Amino acid sequence: MGVPARRHLVFLAGVGVFAFSVFLIFQSLAQLRTTLHPEVYLQRLSLIFAALVFPILTTWWRFKWIGVNILMIFLVIPLVLFVVSVTKISVFFWVYLAYAILMLVLYRTEHQFENQLSMILIEEEKLQDEINNLEVVFKAKGEGISTFFEKYSTYYNLRKLAEELTMSLSWTELAQKTVDRAMDFIPRGDYAKMTLARSDERNLPVVASRRMRPVGRWTAKQGDLFDFWCIKNRKRLIVMDSQDDFRFALRENDKRENLRSLIVAPIFFENRVSGTLAIHATRPNVFTHEDLRLLDAIATLASSAISNAMLYEKTEQLAIKDSLTGLFVRRYFYERLKEEHRRALLNQKTMSLIMCDLDHFKECNDRFGHQGGDLMLVQLAEILGQSLKNALLARYGGEEFAILLPETTKAEAFKIAEGLRKTVETTPFHIRREKVGMTVSAGVSNLPDDTLDIELLVHKADQALYRAKREGRNKVCVSTS
Structure with missing residues (x-):
């Protein structure tokens, strides 16, 4: 129920009480007038009117309606004067006066309280507006902070990635x-x-x-x-x-x-x-x-x-690679040779070495020039690469090539070298639109059959190569222990 409805209900109740009180007054006057002494009768009548004043004053103090104010002026004041004049008891006047003063004080107190409450409500609305504004600001700043941390995280990840990418050369x-x-x-x-x-x-x-x-x-x-x-x-x-x-x-x-x-x-x-x-x-x-x-x-x-x-x-x-043939250079080949030598000794494995070079290379250089000689070396390197997939190949010097065969016996190495010799012999070399036939000589040494020393291994392969040269070229010789 709303406030206006409650006020109307209270007002109607007050009117009902007032009408009922007036009815009781007249009924009491009719019944008591003949039975009581006039002075006693008037005293009781005064008490009835005094009881009637309370709801009127309360209604006026609480609701402050104009109709109630007029009713109080035309009813309460004459009633008080009448009671005092008839009963000759002045205490009613002072009681009514004190009661009226109390009502005025209560009214003023409530009025001040309502004013303060209104100011508090206004301040509350202002504070709520400020809170709403602060929420908007904090939300915007929160989004900005979130964006900042996202960008910082991205920057940190990129920086970390840059550091990781500098740690590898592959x-x-x-x-x-x-x-x-x-x-x-x-x-x-x-x-x-x-x-x-x-x-x-x-x-x-x-x-x-x-x-x-x-x-x-x-x-x-x-x-x-x-x-x-x-x-x-x-x-x-x-x-x-x-x-x-x-x-x-x-x-x-x-x-x-x-x-x-x-x-x-x-x-x-x-x-x-x-x-x-x-x-x-x-x-x-x-x-x-x-x-x-x-x-x-x-x-x-x-x-x-x-x-x-x-x-x-x-x-x-x-x-580590020869710029002409694309094979490993002598220095790198020797480092790998030492690694394979240590591994073979440690694991008690065999290892073979083939040294080979082109036959009559000087005559070809004189005939076709250095560029023609370079083409021969390049084509021989291609044949080596195609024929020996799992071997370590190197240009050892000039027209001499070295072939390292880990875990390969002397007999297997000889077979490989012989197959290589036949391939070169049957493959034409193309130089200045000419097809030139070339041959190779090769020497084979083995660890541990010939020696356990790496220097002697290379030396014995060289000796076998030179023996093949002396015996007519286009030949493979093995080292003798």
């Missing part, structure tokens, strides 16, 4: 580490890969990959049309749904793989796009432009690290 290891970290930083993807074109951009092999979840029948070993698009346009790429992107016409095989959304970033080597770093997902609309920027930053770090690793590998290859 470009294949760096490529795999880059792909792994890309999937860790952007975990919404299902498949990540890196492609690198060493020389020809039309051949774009996948050099590292990682799957987070099964991705159809995905077994790609080459870059796809998205990688080639990235290389051609020299910029990063984001595809929300590959089946609805007008830039690409997918083949049926690509659609069956169900790779829907992807991000691709180019990898630059010396201002040339040499590869890509890509993350695919089987669901559409997975990646954001923020993910693409992060992937591009990872690709930039990887570009520098892998480029340095490839340069180091190239420098190392130049240091």
